[in-house]
Amino acid sequence: MITYRLIQITYLFLLEIIFASTNLVAQTNNDIFSTQNRIAFGNNLFCERDYLRAIDEFKFVLKSEWNDSLQFKIATSYLRMSDYNQAYKEYQKICKNSLLYEQSQYEKLRSLFKSENYSFLNNQVDKQILNSKLNSLQILRLRNSALLLEDKTLPEKNDFVSVYVENDKTKMSEFYNWKSKPPFKSPTTAAIMSALIPGSGKIYADEIGDGITAFLLTGLFTYLSVDKFNNNHNASGWLYASLAAFFYAGNVYGSATAVQNYNAGIKFNFDSKVKLFINDRNQFLPTPKHLCN
Amino acid sequence: MKKAFYISIILFSWIGFTKAQDLKLQKHYADSLFQSEQFFDAITEYKRLMFFSNSDENNYDTNFRIALCYKAGGKYNAAIKHFNIAKVYSINTQDSIATELQIIRTNILRRTIPEALLLLNNMDGAYKNKIDSSKIIYWRGWAYLMADDWELASEEFQKLNKFHPIKTLADSVNAKKYSVVFAKVASFIIPGSGQFYTGNYLSGIMSLGWNLMFGYLTINAFLTDRAVEGILIGSLLWTRFYKGNFQNAEKFAVERNKKISNKAYEFLSKKYVGEKP
Incomplete structure (x- = not known):
């Protein structure tokens, strides 16, 4: 009887402990x-x-x-x-x-x-390189890549390319070559070309159709103007002469702006390619792990 | 010993009961946020409810409400995603129908009309005799309304009621609308007439004037053996103004029609008392 009583008390005691602990769990988990x-x-x-x-x-x-x-x-x-x-x-x-x-x-x-805060990124990389904990090669890769997107002078080609892994070196070398000698065209050259031969500046700026049209129109109006003056139709002569002059001047100015547009276009394409390449490699930086485990 | 056993059963079920009570309270809380139109917070609390709930019991209702919140906030893609999840957890045909109709209504609001029409056609076949066909007709009518097809919308609403307010509205919009083709062809034949048709009188007169002048100069140049001049005026000036004339007529007709439609949409949004998408 005593043993039974002892078992009963022990059971109730254990139950109390379980209850207390589960109640605690309930408070935290429930x-x-x-x-x-x-x-x-x-x-x-x-x-x-x-x-x-x-x-x-x-x-x-x-x-x-x-x-x-x-x-x-x-x-x-x-x-x-x-x-x-x-x-x-x-x-x-x-x-x-x-x-x-x-x-x-x-x-x-x-x-x-x-x-796209590249200048501040540059400063931060310099500071971080002093911090031995970070992998300086990785951040140098990012910094060099960002330099391609900035209007800054690039370091020596070997220094620039050497930080990248073997597979990326060819591409980065291509980017480096483009950036150091961008295939920009000169707006002045375009304007001079169009001044000498109407439309040629436009053709130089890769706007072939516009160039031919400008050449034909300026030529035609000039011919008509000369023809009218020769036939003593002075009023018509002046009208066509002013039209020819208008087309001529517009073409010279248009050629220069066409080259500027051309340059902006190829710069935009280059920047897009570089960004795509860098983002494809996760900015050359280690990605945080186990965020969703 | 028996007593202790009963006590333990009571205690453990008490713990379970506490948790169930918590989730019930959470549901009330989320519902109250939903009712008071605090949709962002309501979504959070419904998501919390689902996260802590061990059973699928509330999943239909919760996802349905989350979707309604997203819909109210204009996040139609997220709304459709959650309506689809709700559909998976629907326990009876009525729930499935309600969810499907909400997906269609969200598609109408999202202006993905072909999808809405496709779903309506599918519903027609899948829930034959289980759904009130007037509902399908009603939302099909709305789909056509939002697709700016007032003629088809009118036909659909006529199936419901000859004097349905939206049918009357659709008919009046149809009557007010300008024919884009007629405006263009009219200007093709008589420059400026398309602009007159759409009520842009000044533009019509200007267009007619320019075309008459350059037409005269071109023809005159050819008649007086000035062929080069004729070609130049004709190609550079006359054709430019002639082309601009019928393009303008088309543009004016489209713009006017857009204004008429927008006015009707405004009426539907502010004054129409019936069910809206």
């Missing part, structure tokens, strides 16, 4: 607004790419306790929503003693590149 659950829900939203809501959840948690991985995810959410300036500011909040500090430095550079 309260869907608990810190732990907010983080879990925020992570789910983040992985579902609902970044705006994920930011809200993470920020709410950060009000009560600091968590560098949440801060990193907030910054990454902004980056993925293309709010690069805000992403940069958020990455900046990660302290030096955090395990994510190194990656956040990379992400800051990525944000700067994406926001």
Whole structure:
């Protein structure tokens, strides 16, 4: 009887302990607004790419306790929503003693590149190179690539290309050659050409149809003007002469602007190709891992 | 011992009950946000409810409401995504029909009319005798309205009621609209007449004037053996003004029609009391 009583008491005691602990678990896990659950829900939203809501959840948690991985995810959410300036500011909040500090430095550079703030990126790379923790080769790759998109003088070709991996060297060398000697055409040459032979400046600017039309019209009006003057039709002569002069002047000016457009076009194509190449390689920087595990 | 056993059962079921109560409260909270039209927050809370709910019980209702929130916020792609998820969790035909109709209505709002019409045709076949056919006709009519096809819209609404307010509206829009082809052809035959037809009198007079002048100069040049001059005036000036004349007539007709349609859409959006997409 005593043994039975002892078993009963022990069972009730154990039950009490279980109840107390489950009650505690219930308080943490069942309260869907608990810190732990907010983080879990925020992570789910983040992985579902609902970044705006994920930011809200993470920020709410950060009000009560600091968590560098949440801060990193907030910054990454902004980056993925293309709010690069805000992403940069958020990455900046990660302290030096955090395990994510190194990656956040990379992400800051990525944000700067994406926001096309190349001059600031350049300054930051110089600062980061002094920081031995970061892989200087990777950030140099990004810096050199950004130089291709800036109006700055490039370093020596060997120095420029040497930082890239073997597979990328040929392409970067091509980009380097283009940037150091861009196949731009001269607007002055175009204007002079059109002044000498109407329409030739347009043909030089790759606008062949316009060039031929300008040549024919200017020639025709000039011929008509001369013909009218020769036949003593002075009024018509002046009319055609002024038309010829108008077409001639317009063609000279138009040739110069056509070359400017041509140059802007090939520069735009080059920039697009470079950006595509760099983005294809994730800006040459390591990508954050395990964000959705 | 028996007593202890009962106590333990009560305690464990209490824990389960607490969680269920929490989720019930969460649903009420999300519903209240939805009701007060705080759609962004409502979506968050519905998503939270789904995340913490262990069963699929609320999935239809929750996804349906999330979709409605997205729809109200103009995020039509996300709305259609969640309506489709809701459809997967629908438990009866009525739910499936309601979801399908919402997908169609969102497509109408998104102006993906061919998709909306295709879905309506599919519904017609899939839910024969289970859906009120007047609903299909009604939304098909709306699809045509949003596609700016007032004639077909009128035909659809006539099937519902000869005096349906949208039918009357569609008919009046049809009557007011200008024929783009007629405006163009008229200007082709008599320069400026297309502009007159669309009520752009000044532009019509100018067009007629320019064409008469350059036509006269061209013909006169040929008659007085000034062929080069004739070709020049004819090709550079007359053809330019002649082409511009019927292009303008077409543009004016299209613009006027757009104004008429927009006025009708404004009426539908502000004053029409019936169901809207």
